[in-house]
Amino acid sequence: MIRIGPSGNSDAFYASGRKHTYEEGEFLHGLGLNAFEYSFGRGVSITDETAAKIGAELAKYDVAISVHAPYYTNFSNPDPEMIKKSIGYVLQSAVACNKLGGQRIVVHPAARGKAERADAVAAAKSNLALLAEACSGLDFEFKICLETMGKNNQIGTVEEVVDFCLIYDKFYPCFDFGHINAYTHGGIKTKEDYRRILDHTIEKLGFEKASAMHVHFSKIMYGDKGEIKHLTFADDKYGPEYAPLAQLFDEYKMSPYIICESDGTMSDDAVAMKNMHENA
Numbered sequence: 001m002i003r004i005g006p007s008g009n010s011d012a013f014y015a016s017g018r019k020h021t022y023e024e025g026e027f028l029h030g031l032g033l034n035a036f037e038y039s040f041g042r043g044v045s046i047t048d049e050t051a052a053k054i055g056a057e058l059a060k061y062d063v064a065i066s067v068h069a070p071y072y073t074n075f076s077n078p079d080p081e082m083i084k085k086s087i088g089y090v091l092q093s094a095v096a097c098n099k100l101g102g103q104r105i106v107v108h109p110a111a112r113g114k115a116e117r118a119d120a121v122a123a124a125k126s127n128l129a130l131l132a133e134a135c136s137g138l139d140f141e142f143k144i145c146l147e148t149m150g151k152n153n154q155i156g157t158v159e160e161v162v163d164f165c166l167i168y169d170k171f172y173p174c175f176d177f178g179h180i181n182a183y184t185h186g187g188i189k190t191k192e193d194y195r196r197i198l199d200h201t202i203e204k205l206g207f208e209k210a211s212a213m214h215v216h217f218s219k220i221m222y223g224d225k226g227e228i229k230h231l232t233f234a235d236d237k238y239g240p241e242y243a244p245l246a247q248l249f250d251e252y253k254m255s256p257y258i259i260c261e262s263d264g265t266m267s268d269d270a271v272a273m274k275n276m277h278e279n280a
Contacts, residue, residue: 005035006266055101066104076110132168150179150227
């Protein structure tokens with residue numbers, strides 16, 4: 001089963017007269033969408049009462065929820081205390097996700113800083129192993145979804161993320177195809193460009209894990225250093241286009257969890273994405 005939905009409350013959500021995230025369940029169900037991502041990007045702060053209310057309303061309409069951990073996690077940081085903080089942010093996000101009724105926690109892997117890329121990647125692998133050890137103490141179901149990043153000085157190419165996912169059975173890839181297109185400066189143009197990514201992931205992680213991947217999708221403006229800003233599906237310059245990827249997910253019979261991150265139009269564009277699938 002493919003799940004598709006928006007990241008956060010879209011312009012259309014507010015235009016409908018709704019104001020509160022717990023109203024997303026009814027809103028998304030009415031659009032034929034069945035996924036939603038809640039962001040803790042600037043810190044994990046939600047009361048148990050609010051989490052329970054949001055979770056109950058989403059479950060009522062069969063809308064699955066994922067969360068995004070704070071954006072400032074960095075598992076290549078040379079300071080051990082900062083690694084402890086990054087681990088803490090992920091654990092806090094996982095606990096909050098569980099209270100919301102979800103299982104998927106999206107995590108930014110790392111940034112290079114002043115280190116050589118190879119050294120930063122090696123540090124990230126070592127520290128992500130510490131995260132895995134810390135997560136093993138959680139007593140509920142979860143998936144840590146490690147995200148591909150969009151800027152040249154960040155750690156998180158397709159190959160790096162897939163390699164990180166070999167560390168722990170609870171680590172899953174979060175392929176942000178807008179990010180991938182940005183750091184490759186427009187490298188996703190054809191169905192075969194997507195196919196290479198999917199085939200590499202299946203080869204390294206196996207079909208079951210690859211099939212359950214997390215996906216972020218939006219068109220993104222990029223420059224020499226990679227990602228600049230998110231766009232809407234109305235953009236006809238930067239890309240990437242979703243239709244070829246939809247065809248491959250259907251062809252491979254994969255079951256990804258897909259979140260649209262368009263700028264403001266994420267629920268509208270998520271509906272457009274759903275309609276590109278043969279079983280829509």
